[in-house]
Amino acid sequence: MNPARNLILVGPMGAGKTCIGRRLAGHYGLRLVDADHEIERHTGTTIATIFECEGEAGFRARERSMLETLLRDDGLLLATGGGAVLDPDNRELLRMRGFVVHLRATPAQQLERLRHDRSRPLLARPDREAVLHEMAATRDPLYAEVADLAFDTDTLGAADAARRLQHELDRHWQRTGATA
Ligand SMILES: Nc1ncnc2c1ncn2[C@@H]1O[C@H](COP(=O)(O)OP(=O)(O)OP(=O)(O)O)[C@@H](O)[C@H]1O
Numbered sequence: 699m700n701p702a703r704n705l706i707l708v709g710p711m712g713a714g715k716t717c718i719g720r721r722l723a724g725h726y727g728l729r730l731v732d733a734d735h736e737i738e739r740h741t742g743t744t745i746a747t748i749f750e751c752e753g754e755a756g757f758r759a760r761e762r763s764m765l766e767t768l769l770r771d772d773g774l775l776l777a778t779g780g781g782a783v784l785d786p787d788n789r790e791l792l793r794m795r796g797f798v799v800h801l802r803a804t805p806a807q808q809l810e811r812l813r814h815d816r817s818r819p820l821l822a823r824p825d826r827e828a829v830l831h832e833m834a835a836t837r838d839p840l841y842a843e844v845a846d847l848a849f850d851t852d853t854l855g856a857a858d859a860a861r862r863l864q865h866e867l868d869r870h871w872q873r874t875g876a877t878a
């Protein structure tokens with residue numbers, strides 16, 4: 699079982715926060731919320747348009763406020779956006795409000811998974827690989843700082859990754875004394 703109030707997924711773009719989150723939520727009886735989708739629903743527009751009109755700073759302000767609102771609730775499986783950990787207040791909030799899993803993926807794997815993606819504004823440029831490496835250098839320590847558990851996704855398809863992560867979570871919670 700999940701002894702935390704919320705189960706929170708962090709990690710880089712393409713690590714599988716959204717697609718693995720979808721698979722895990724049902725198993726743990728948690729309500730799936732995806733911060734990116736909630737921002738789009740709330741604004742009635744796409745993240746790409748928000749970046750275009752308000753810049754990254756505008757998007758980050760919306761993201762901070764959305765996380766704050768969402769994490770007033772318990773019982774969530776929260777899939778965060780890849781850059782949610784950049785803000786120190788967000789990091790504190792994530793740590794305080796749930797059990798945080800860092801889904802890891804290497805830039806090479808991210809590139810492959812996001813080959814056809816045109817929805818992520820920070821990757822809308824020709825030097826995607828360099829950008830992903832730079833992001834990893836900046837962000838990996840921040841994901842590690844907030845995470846209760848890290849999980850590598852590189853060698854697993856989404857369904858297998860969800861099954862293995864579920865197994866690891868159950869084991870982790872058993873070891874740390876949670877009862878079913
Ligand atoms: N373990 C995996 N194996 C194969 N494909 C995967 C895996 N995880 C994710 N993908 C694919 O990669 C793409 C991005 O996945 P997803 O949207 O879940 O990433 P994310 O971590 O939520 O990224 P973001 O930070 O941008 O929200 C999707 O097409 C998804 O099907």
Ligand SMILES: O=C(O)C1=C[C@@H](O)[C@@H](O)[C@H](O)C1
Pocket residue numbers: 710711734745778779780781782817818819820
């Ligand atoms: O890694 C990032 O900074 C981002 C990841 C996505 O989830 C979105 O939140 C947005 O495209 C920015």
Ligand SMILES: [Mg+2]
Pocket residue numbers: 715716717732734777778779
């Ligand atoms: Mg996502």
